Amino acid sequence: MKNLKTHYHPEVKTLENKSVFTRLATRSISIQGDTILLLYTARYEDYSLPGGGLDLDEDKVTGMMRELCEETGAKDIRNIKPFGVYEEYRPWYKPDYDVQHMISYCYTCDINKELGASKMEHYETKNGMEAVWINIHEAIEHNKKTMASSDKKGMSIERETFLLELIAKSIT
Template identity: 60%
Template sequence: MRHLTTMIHPSIEHLDDQSIYKRNAARSIVVNGEDILLLYTERYHDYTIPGGGIDEGEDIIAGMVRELEEETGAQNIRGIKPFGIVEEFRPWYKNNANVMHMISYCYTCKIDRVLGETNYEDYEVKNGMKAVWINIHEAIAHNEKTMAESDKKGMSIERETYLLHLVAKELL
């Protein structure tokens, strides 16, 4: 799979002598015309691509399908194709580590337009997460405004907005 970019959080000056926790994630890019299936998160006031961490021993594509079904209620997932890898280094405060090295494996796929039931984790419910079909250009503009103006933004918004720009350029 092609490497798309490596992002390093501005608070990380170097990786020498850092304790690094590695996390693999899978993300689903689902486009229908100029609409894209995203997760709106009220807490962070942003749009993100469905996906999340891969469980120990879990196949990456199986994890992608699981996350997509849980977070969006996607049905009839098909036509899965690799899109690319995003690497991130960001602050981390668990697992006796102070830096997380996240590798996001991004795939495109098709689904039925009508979504089924979601299965959110408690923190996702508390954060006000919901699956939405939205015009990709509106989502990009929204995230860029959030990055410029909001103190609520999370650490993922730069990755998500980078990916949205790339999807708009390459897949529309």
């Protein structure tokens, strides 16, 4: 799969003499016209692609489908195609490692417009996460505004906004 970008968080100056934890994840890209299925998270005031960490030895496509169903209630997932890989190095705030190396495998897919019930994890619900169909350009502008002016922004907003801009270019 094509590498879309490798991003280093500003706090990660070097990997030399650092312990690095690698986390494999997937991201789902479901588009219908100019609308895209995203997750809005109230805590961070941002839009992100559905997705998350792979279970140990889980197939990437199986994990992508599992995460998409859990977070959005997506039905009839089909036409799955690789879009690219986004790698990032960011601070790890637990005592066992210094840096997290997140590798996100992104896939496009078609799904039904109507969503079923989601099965979000407790922290996702607590953070005010909800699945929404939104115009991709509105989501990009919203994230850019959050990056520029909000103290609530999370570490993933740069990744998500980069990916959304890349996706928007690919559909025009």
